[in-house]
Amino acid sequence: MGAQAQACAFIVLKTFLSFFTGNLQFVYGEISNFTVQTETKSTKNNKMGNSKEAYHIPVLLNESVDGLSLRPEGIYVDVTYGGGGHSREILRRLGGQGRLYGFDQDADAEANCPEDSRFVFVRANFRYLRNFMHLYKVLGKVDGLLADLGVSSHHFDDKERGFSFRFDGKLDMRMNTRSPRTAADIINNYSEEALAKVFYLYGELKQSRVLAHALVQARQAKPVSTSSDLSALLAPFIGREKENKFMAQVFQALRIEVNDEMGALRALLSQTTEVLKPGGRLVVITYHSLEDRLVKNFLRDGNFEGKTEQDFYGNKQVPFRLVNNRVIRPSTEEMERNPRSRSAKLRMAERV
Numbered sequence: 001m002g003a004q005a006q007a008c009a010f011i012v013l014k015t016f017l018s019f020f021t022g023n024l025q026f027v028y029g030e031i032s033n034f035t036v037q038t039e040t041k042s043t044k045n046n047k048m049g050n051s052k053e054a055y056h057i058p059v060l061l062n063e064s065v066d067g068l069s070l071r072p073e074g075i076y077v078d079v080t081y082g083g084g085g086h087s088r089e090i091l092r093r094l095g096g097q098g099r100l101y102g103f104d105q106d107a108d109a110e111a112n113c114p115e116d117s118r119f120v121f122v123r124a125n126f127r128y129l130r131n132f133m134h135l136y137k138v139l140g141k142v143d144g145l146l147a148d149l150g151v152s153s154h155h156f157d158d159k160e161r162g163f164s165f166r167f168d169g170k171l172d173m174r175m176n177t178r179s180p181r182t183a184a185d186i187i188n189n190y191s192e193e194a195l196a197k198v199f200y201l202y203g204e205l206k207q208s209r210v211l212a213h214a215l216v217q218a219r220q221a222k223p224v225s226t227s228s229d230l231s232a233l234l235a236p237f238i239g240r241e242k243e244n245k246f247m248a249q250v251f252q253a254l255r256i257e258v259n260d261e262m263g264a265l266r267a268l269l270s271q272t273t274e275v276l277k278p279g280g281r282l283v284v285i286t287y288h289s290l291e292d293r294l295v296k297n298f299l300r301d302g303n304f305e306g307k308t309e310q311d312f313y314g315n316k317q318v319p320f321r322l323v324n325n326r327v328i329r330p331s332t333e334e335m336e337r338n339p340r341s342r343s344a345k346l347r348m349a350e351r352v
């Protein structure tokens with residue numbers, strides 16, 4: 001069968017399957033030692049996340065908030081506010097004088113904010129954490145910071161946002177809709193080499209060069225602008241992997257690049273040493289191995305390469321003390337209740 005015929009067969013099969021799976025829950029989870037952020041379809045009419053329940057189910061809620069070791073009058077930051085599940089739990093445990101700053105770069109998250117005088121919403125990328133903490137005069141005074149990385153269920157479920165290959169829509173994938181670069185811009189303007197790098201580094205796709213070449217060839221005839229255009233073009237390369245896993249890797253790679261997720265995470269982690277006070281807690285939930293490796297190295301060694309630095313006398317120089325030596329994973333019960341939690345890993349440390 002020729003590539004075009006295969007692509008057509010793929011679309012017909014996809015439409016047929018999506019008709020039957022319309023109300024089912026499905027998960028794209030672990031891929032060897034590489035994980036993709038889990039995409040689930042949990043609620044039938046869960047399209048725009050217009051109820052708080054539908055927006056996002058918080059992952060490792062008690063374990064992560066316990067990890068902050070909250071002081072009722074303390075100052076806390078949730079750098080990934082989303083549906084506000086973690087923030088609401090933090091506020092529930094805070095006293096009247098406590099304070100919480102919630103960051104999110106997505107305007108949609110703001111609609112989930114509580115009316116609470118102890119809470120301040122910051123609609124910004126968390127890469128500007130230090131500047132905002134300086135502005136609010138709490139630099140070096142923060143008792144705990146929580147980061148629940150990646151995107152929310154709302155992003156996957158809102159077909160207008162283009163994060164999901166389950167829907168046909170524009171290839172957007174921006175968490176911050178004011179930022180200039182969409183997934184379509186990347187696909188249509190990056191060089192073949194740069195595209196291959198994105199697929200290889202952020203999707204760990206074995207055929208990254210072949211995929212990049214196919215896209216560059218196709219866009220010469222017509223720009224690739226929708227998720228069905230992309231799926232149809234890549235369908236001939238799915239090979240023996242399952243279609244969902246393959247497409248999850250492709251979409252994840254593009255999403256990480258669109259939002260410069262690794263750059264933002266590096267910037268955030270580097271600033272935590274200045275933002276947290278001694279004894280302050282850093283609690284991070286990751287969803288794929290690339291971000292988890294950065295967090296693990298940074299919490300253990302204070303750098304992203306995992307190099308141990310020592311002083312003149314051979315004492316280890318580290319900005320954090322690990323609170324849990326072993327990574328914390330969701331319980332079987334949580335994974336069953338919320339399949340999106342399956343790839344989550346929780347790490348925490350204390351500022352020395």
Ligand SMILES: C[S@@+](CC[C@H](N)C(=O)[O-])C[C@H]1O[C@@H](n2cnc3c(N)ncnc32)[C@H](O)[C@@H]1O
Nearest residue numbers: 058080082083084085086104105125126148264
């Ligand atoms: C996994 S969700 C957090 C869910 C949240 N903990 C809850 O319980 O509802 C991640 C959120 O962080 C936001 N986000 C991701 N990267 C960001 C960044 N660099 N700056 C600001 N917000 C970011 C996303 O827009 C998304 O709403």
